[in-house]
Amino acid sequence: MNGSKQVVGVDIAKRVFQLHWIDAETGEIMSVQLKREKFLEHFANRARCLIGMEACGGAQHWARKLLELGHEVKLLPAKMVRPFVGRNKSDAADARAIWTAVQQPAVKAVAVKSxxxxxxxxxxxxxxxxxxxxxxxxxxxxxxxxxxxxxxxxxxxxxxxxxxxxxxxxxxxxxxxxxxxxxxxxxxxxxxxxxxxxxxxxxxxxxxxDKASRRIAEIPGVGLLTATAAVASMGDPKSFKSGREFAAWLGLVPKHTGTGGRIRMLGISKRGDTYLRTLLIHGARSVIANSKQPTEWVTNLTQRRPANVAVVALANKMARTIWALLAHEREFQKGYVSQPV
Known part of the structure; x- marks a missing residue:
């Protein structure tokens, strides 16, 4: 259980919603079906709770409505819920899997957007x-x-x-x-x-x-499409602990496999938003190919690494810079070097 807060897993659909939770007083497993028209009414009459839902069609709308009622909402990627479904898939099994997944500390929630x-x-x-x-x-x-x-x-x-x-x-x-x-x-x-x-x-x-969009558009390689998509996709930048976590959320970090203490690094994970990741990689490729005065970091990178590796590395750095500017509300400074706190 998430502290003293009630946890509810919700499998949303077009007409019928399936809820799953465990009663804190009796320990009874509750599995309830609600019509669409009764969904918000049910939660309006409940004490504040943590509600988990899959990030599917309509989830953003319901998340905003539930937040207005004072509840805490987490939207989970479907890939992170699927392992908890088990053998037979049904609405009840999906709601139970969401209830389990939302309590896992390693599952990163999708930002609730305005x-x-x-x-x-x-x-x-x-x-x-x-x-x-x-x-x-x-x-x-x-x-x-x-x-x-x-x-x-x-x-x-x-x-x-x-x-x-x-x-x-x-x-x-x-x-x-x-x-x-x-x-x-x-x-x-x-x-x-x-x-x-x-x-x-x-x-x-x-x-x-939009001030945030204009701010990150100053970054080399970030144009109109990338700036507007990044601000809209990220939601609240402070929902990410660091720029590294934001870059990992976009799939711009290496995937790895290993056992027995031996780890083998693979290509990028390609998790997260494919559209925004593609825009960042295209922007990074443009910077490397067309920049008349590349920075020393870019020059050293292209000399040491293959072209595609350098492009993805620069895209990763661009993603981190975007997060830093938005999370700390700073303006872009060319040649800025971050200092450890």
Whole structure:
């Protein structure tokens, strides 16, 4: 039991929620189903307790509502709950597994985000989805044209430059219905470009109003997308004990395996937010490739380590710097050297 505080495991769903806890007075194991409409009413009439939930769809909303009622809420990654489920999966087994997992000290909870932070992340998700659609449209066009001998150069610039000429050469060979459809698909790529640009404009407007986002955008390699995604994904920076813990949460630290005292280091763990980790790695790669005056640390790193190892190491350092600036509310200083307390 978590001190004298009641611990409740909650498996949320669309309509029916499953609760699991142990009665502190009788020791009775309680397994209760609640309709969605009765969920908040149940906790409004309970003493303050620790509530564990999986970080799945809708969890952020319910976490905010439960926090407003005065309860403590922890959102757990599904991967950390799964080992406690056991053999047979059911709503009751899931709620029991969440109840067990939320009391484990080694399980790192997911930050509860505000509605504004979730709104920014929603913009990022929609932008990412549009970029995927655009890539699929371009690849589809490239493949269809290749069937008729019109091979486009690689990259977006290549197809942009060559598609008009390619379609013009095929006018006498292909039916008009196909040519019109190909032109419509290419026009759809332009429409997606406009939608992506509009989302980026809205992110830029939010970025200009948010002090934390502007602060970390001063870090080399951290641009509009990385800054806004980092502030929104992190939630409360003080929920992490250190920059190292934040970098580990993003999967930017080595995975390891071993037994009998022999430890073997592997590649990065790739745990946590894939989107933000990708942005940081791309930003680090840009700094190493394009910086006209790299710092001494970066120069020594690239001389001693392979290119990809250096990129991930710099991304790790960027993540630590982001945490330090946000947690301590400091401005970025080039060449700053931290001192032990």
């Amino acid at each position: 509605e504004a932070q979730q709104a920014v992340l929603a913009l990022h998700r929609m932008r990412s989805q549009l970029v995927k659609f655009r890539t699929a449209q371009i690849n589809g066009l490239r493949g269809l044209l290749a069937e008729y001998g019109a091979v486009m150069p690689q990259g977006r610039a290549g197809i942009t430059k060559g598609i008009v000429t390619a379609l013009a050469k095929l006018v006498d060979r292909l039916p008009a219905v196909l040519l019109d459809t190909l032109r419509e698909q290419w026009a759809r790529v332009g429409q997606i470009d406009s939608q992506v640009a509009e989302i980026e404009r809205r992110l830029r407007a939010w970025h200009k109003q």
